[in-house]
Amino acid sequence: MIPLHGRTLDAFAPMRAAFAESLASGEETGAALTVIHDGAVAVELCGGWRDADRRVPWTPDTLVGVYSVGKPVAALCVLLLVARGRLGLDDPVALHWPAFGEAGKAAITVRQLLNHTAGLVEFPAAPAGRPLTAADLADWDLLTSALAAAPPAWEPGTVAGEFALTYGHPLGELVRRVDGRTIGTFLREEIAVPWDLDLAFGLSPDQIARCADLIPAWSSDPIGEPGSWRHRALATPPGVTSADVINGPLWRETEIPAVNLHSTATALARLYTHLLAGDLLPSPLLTTASYQGHDLVLDRDVTWTLGMQLEPDGSWGMGGIGGSCAFADPSRDYAFAYTTHHLSDSPRVDHLVDILNTIV
Numbered sequence: 001m002i003p004l005h006g007r008t009l010d011a012f013a014p015m016r017a018a019f020a021e022s023l024a025s026g027e028e029t030g031a032a033l034t035v036i037h038d039g040a041v042a043v044e045l046c047g048g049w050r051d052a053d054r055r056v057p058w059t060p061d062t063l064v065g066v067y068s069v070g071k072p073v074a075a076l077c078v079l080l081l082v083a084r085g086r087l088g089l090d091d092p093v094a095l096h097w098p099a100f101g102e103a104g105k106a107a108i109t110v111r112q113l114l115n116h117t118a119g120l121v122e123f124p125a126a127p128a129g130r131p132l133t134a135a136d137l138a139d140w141d142l143l144t145s146a147l148a149a150a151p152p153a154w155e156p157g158t159v160a161g162e163f164a165l166t167y168g169h170p171l172g173e174l175v176r177r178v179d180g181r182t183i184g185t186f187l188r189e190e191i192a193v194p195w196d197l198d199l200a201f202g203l204s205p206d207q208i209a210r211c212a213d214l215i216p217a218w219s220s221d222p223i224g225e226p227g228s229w230r231h232r233a234l235a236t237p238p239g240v241t242s243a244d245v246i247n248g249p250l251w252r253e254t255e256i257p258a259v260n261l262h263s264t265a266t267a268l269a270r271l272y273t274h275l276l277a278g279d280l281l282p283s284p285l286l287t288t289a290s291y292q293g294h295d296l297v298l299d300r301d302v303t304w305t306l307g308m309q310l311e312p313d314g315s316w317g318m319g320g321i322g323g324s325c326a327f328a329d330p331s332r333d334y335a336f337a338y339t340t341h342h343l344s345d346s347p348r349v350d351h352l353v354d355i356l357n358t359i360v
Contacts, residue, residue, distance in 0.1 A: 003057040006045035014355050015043050022348055023047045030058045030212055031323075031340040032265035033352065036273045037360055038333050044266060050212035050341065061198065063262040064212040064339045065246060067320030070261025072286060073199065073271070074168045075114055075307025077175050077186050079285045082110070086178050089114070089306070093170065096177050100170070103151040113170050114306040115290040116160040119152025121297060122232045123166055134239030138254045140182075144173045154296075160304055161296035164233035165240060168201075168257025184255040191280070197271055199263035202255040211262065212341040214246045214322070219345055222321055229296040241321070241343070259320075265337040268326035272317065272335035276328045287316045325349045332360045 002023045008016040012035065022028040030048035034041070046058045081087055087096060089111040094101030100108070105118075112118040124146050126132055136142055147170055153161070172183035179186060184201035192199055200207060222241055224230030239245035240259060251260055274280045275287070291304040303310040308318045308327075317327020317336075322343030328335045336356065338349050 002048060004045070004047035005057075005060070006043075006047075007041070008045065009040075009042045011359055012042045012356075014359065015352060016045060018352055018355055019045050019047065022351075027342075027344075027346050028340060028348060029054070029215065029342045030062075031338065031342065031348075032058060032060070032062065032064075034265040034269035034337050035356060036269045036335045039273065039277075041266075042334070046265070052213050052215055058212065060266065061210055061264060062212050063198065063200075063203070063207055063210045063264060064324070064341050065214055065251070065260055065262050066268070066324035066326075066339055067259050067261075067322060068162075068164070069263070069268065069318050069320040069324050069326050069339075070201070071167050071258060072308040072318050072326075073187065073191075073261055074171050074183060074201075074257040076191065076280065076286060077183050078110065078114065078171050079281060079306060080190060081175065081178055082285065083281055083283070087174065093118075093174065097148065097170075097173055099145070099148040100173075102149055105148075105152060105156070108152065108156045110174065111290065111306065112156050113167075113174075115304045116162050116167070116295070117158070117291055117304075118156050118163075118170075119154045119161070120147055120150065120163055120166050120170065121153050121161045121229065123147065123236050124150040132237040134237055134242070134245050135250065136237050137239070137245075137256055138250050140169070140172075140255065144169050159294065159296060160291050160302065161229055162233065162298055163258065164230075164297060165237075165256075165258050166233075168255075168259070172255065172257050182255055183257050191271075195270070195274060195280070197263075198267040199261060199271070201257045201261055203252045203262055207262065208249070208252050211252060214243065214341050214343055216241055216243055216322075217342055217344040218322075222343075222345075230299070233297045263339065265326075265339040268337035268339070269335045272326055272328040272337065276330060276333070276335060319349070323348055332357065334360055
């Protein structure tokens with residue numbers, strides 16, 4: 001019997017049926033789904049298992065790594081400092097981090113970091129040209145120093161390319177230099193604890209004990225073809241899609257804010273509900289279009305806000321490689337979050353959202 005727990009308002013019963021079918025078919029093996037509509041919880045489900053051996057059921061407090069779903073959370077930390085007057089969107093990054101101004105980056109602004117147009121699409125080699133290893137993911141100073149010394153891959157501000165792995169390090173270094181705390185500590189003390197949200201960069205032992213194992217199940221290599229912008233953005237340091245790395249202590253304990261937020265679906269849905277209501281930021285800093293055009297890494301046209309993607313229907317949020325997703329739809333007044341450990345390219349979220357949009 002496949003575990004399935006939670007609550008669903010009567011009108012949203014089709015979403016429960018679809019979620020259950022995904023588990024029964026094997027398309028999904030462990031996940032959680034939360035929808036908050038008009039300020040009230042309409043769907044809060046979890047099902048399947050959190051381990052590869054299918055022995056430990058997924059529970060409401062199961063944490064899971066959600067990859068790029070964490071990028072808006074990293075941006076939110078910086079934007080809170082902007083809202084408090086601690087730094088400006090058009091400040092040169094080098095004003096707060098002098099070493100960053102090397103190699104033609106003196107004019108790069110905080111805004112250009114946030115909207116993926118600064119050209120820092122990949123981590124360069126370590127000092128003396130040593131190739132980066134998975135172990136280097138735990139070396140914050142090494143990776144931030146490497147980015148500070150690197151030239152931009154294009155003229156900053158002219159085109160976007162998602163900073164797939166690099167997004168969180170320059171943002172986190174800005175937080176550290178302006179505020180004094182790491183981005184993980186800032187997130188915990190300024191957002192997670194005050195708003196009672198179960199999410200974190202860099203987990204405690206108690207949080208690690210609640211983690212789901214990530215299970216790679218892609219039909220093709222998610223890193224892309226060697227030489228492509230996608231490969232450049234995702235391949236270095238290596239291991240970010242390897243089960244040995246992403247289920248180990250290095251990944252879970254380290255702050256890698258572009259890709260290793262760990263959260264529950266309910267925490268993400270509640271976060272987006274607060275963003276919809278304007279509780280966390282006094283203005284739509286996080287949700288207004290900042291760049292529209294082609295994205296080299298995604299290889300498609302995209303609208304970036306200062307931290308997330310804005311869709312043509314007006315919804316805004318972020319998906320993660322493998323299937324997790326969180327977003328808000330202002331026109332329909334809901335926040336949606338789906339977290340999974342079954343890393344694949346199946347259209348699970350699209351199907352659920354299609355059903356949701358027929359209900360509300």
